[in-house]
Amino acid sequence: MDRTERFYKIEMLIKSRGSVSFATLMDELEVSRATLKRDLDYLRTRMDAPIVYERDSNGYRFEQPSGRGANGRAQEASHELPGVWFSERELHALLTMHQLIQGLDSGGMLGRHLQPLLDKLHGMLGTTEGEARELMRRVRILSPAQRPVAGKFFERVASALLERRRLQITYYTRSKQAESDRMVSPLRLVHYRSTWYLDAWCHASEGLRRFALDALRGAEVLTQRAKDVAMKTVEAELDAGYGIYAGRDVRQATLLFSPGAAQWVANELWHPRQELEPQPDGSLRMRLPYADDTELLMDLLRHGPDVCVEGPPALRQKLQQRLQAALGHY
Incomplete structure (x- = not known):
C-alpha cells in the first residue's frame, strides 16, 4: 500500500x-x-x-483534548484526516498544473488565490521551501506576446460568471479606436494564445459576442441575473470559425504545404474539423473551415513560401496582397 x-x-x-x-x-x-x-x-x-x-x-x-464540553462531560478526541487525499504522484501532478496556471496567469490574480492551496500541497508532500522552489523550476511555461489583464477586472468577470450575474463593462474596440458601455451576461472564459477572452451575451446588440479582457476599461458586477444561453448555442456560433474570430458565414480553405513544412503541420491542430491529405511528393493538403480570415491570414504569413492557398480565390488574393505589402518594405 x-x-x-x-x-x-x-x-x-x-x-x-x-x-x-x-x-x-x-x-x-x-x-x-x-x-x-x-x-x-x-x-x-x-x-x-x-x-x-x-x-x-x-x-x-x-491524546484526549483538555477541558469539558457544554454538558460538563470530558470532550472526546475528534481528529479527522482531510476528506480529500492525494498520492505523491497526484500531488506532483497538481503542482505541475499550478505551474501551468501561473504560466497562463499574466496578471497574477489566479496565482494569488491559489497560493494557500499550493502551501498545503507542499506540506502534504513533506517538501521544504527550498525543495518546493526546485520542484516548480522543473516545469517552465513560455507564453509569448502576452496581453496582461488588470487583476481587478479579471476577478470581477470571474465572479459574475460564477455567480451568474450581469456585468456593466466599458470596452475599447481597437478597430474603431473608441470606448463603449455595454451590459453583458458572461457565459464562458476562454484562454487563447496567451490572452483571456469573455464569451457573453451583449444586451445592447442582442447577440453573442467575444470580448478581449485586456481591452476592458471598466467592469462592475450587477445584481441582475445573467441571461442563460445554452452552451451548445455558444459553441455553435462562436467556435465554428477559425481561431478566436467568430462568424456565421463559414467558408472552406484549401491549403497546400511544402514537404519541408508538412512534417510539422501534419502534427498540428489548426481546427478541430480540419482534413489532412498527404501528397505523393511529401507535401500536405489541408482543408479547414473559417469565418473571419484575420487570424488564418496571420498563420499563413508565418509559413511564408512554404504554403500556397488553393482556394477560395478571395483568401488567395488577400494573402497575395499582404505578401506584396510586406515585400514593399524591403
Missing part, C-alpha cells in the same frame, strides 16, 4: 482499538520500523494528528 493508504489505516486502527502497539502497527501495515516511524512523525508534525505514546498500555493512541 502507498503512504496515503497507510495514513488512513493508522488512523482507523487507533480509532477502533483505542491503543495500538508499535509491533502491531508494523504487522498490519507490513512496513519496516523506519518507515512506520516516519509515518507517525509525519502525521504528528504535518497533519496535526494528536498521536501520543502511552507507556502503560505500550501503545499509540489519540
Whole structure:
C-alpha cells in the first residue's frame, strides 16, 4: 500500500482499538520500523494528528483534548484526516498544473488565490521551501506576446460568471479606436494564445459576442441575473470559425504545404474539423473551415513560401496582397 493508504489505516486502527502497539502497527501495515516511524512523525508534525505514546498500555493512541464540553462531560478526541487525499504522484501532478496556471496567469490574480492551496500541497508532500522552489523550476511555461489583464477586472468577470450575474463593462474596440458601455451576461472564459477572452451575451446588440479582457476599461458586477444561453448555442456560433474570430458565414480553405513544412503541420491542430491529405511528393493538403480570415491570414504569413492557398480565390488574393505589402518594405 502507498503512504496515503497507510495514513488512513493508522488512523482507523487507533480509532477502533483505542491503543495500538508499535509491533502491531508494523504487522498490519507490513512496513519496516523506519518507515512506520516516519509515518507517525509525519502525521504528528504535518497533519496535526494528536498521536501520543502511552507507556502503560505500550501503545499509540489519540491524546484526549483538555477541558469539558457544554454538558460538563470530558470532550472526546475528534481528529479527522482531510476528506480529500492525494498520492505523491497526484500531488506532483497538481503542482505541475499550478505551474501551468501561473504560466497562463499574466496578471497574477489566479496565482494569488491559489497560493494557500499550493502551501498545503507542499506540506502534504513533506517538501521544504527550498525543495518546493526546485520542484516548480522543473516545469517552465513560455507564453509569448502576452496581453496582461488588470487583476481587478479579471476577478470581477470571474465572479459574475460564477455567480451568474450581469456585468456593466466599458470596452475599447481597437478597430474603431473608441470606448463603449455595454451590459453583458458572461457565459464562458476562454484562454487563447496567451490572452483571456469573455464569451457573453451583449444586451445592447442582442447577440453573442467575444470580448478581449485586456481591452476592458471598466467592469462592475450587477445584481441582475445573467441571461442563460445554452452552451451548445455558444459553441455553435462562436467556435465554428477559425481561431478566436467568430462568424456565421463559414467558408472552406484549401491549403497546400511544402514537404519541408508538412512534417510539422501534419502534427498540428489548426481546427478541430480540419482534413489532412498527404501528397505523393511529401507535401500536405489541408482543408479547414473559417469565418473571419484575420487570424488564418496571420498563420499563413508565418509559413511564408512554404504554403500556397488553393482556394477560395478571395483568401488567395488577400494573402497575395499582404505578401506584396510586406515585400514593399524591403
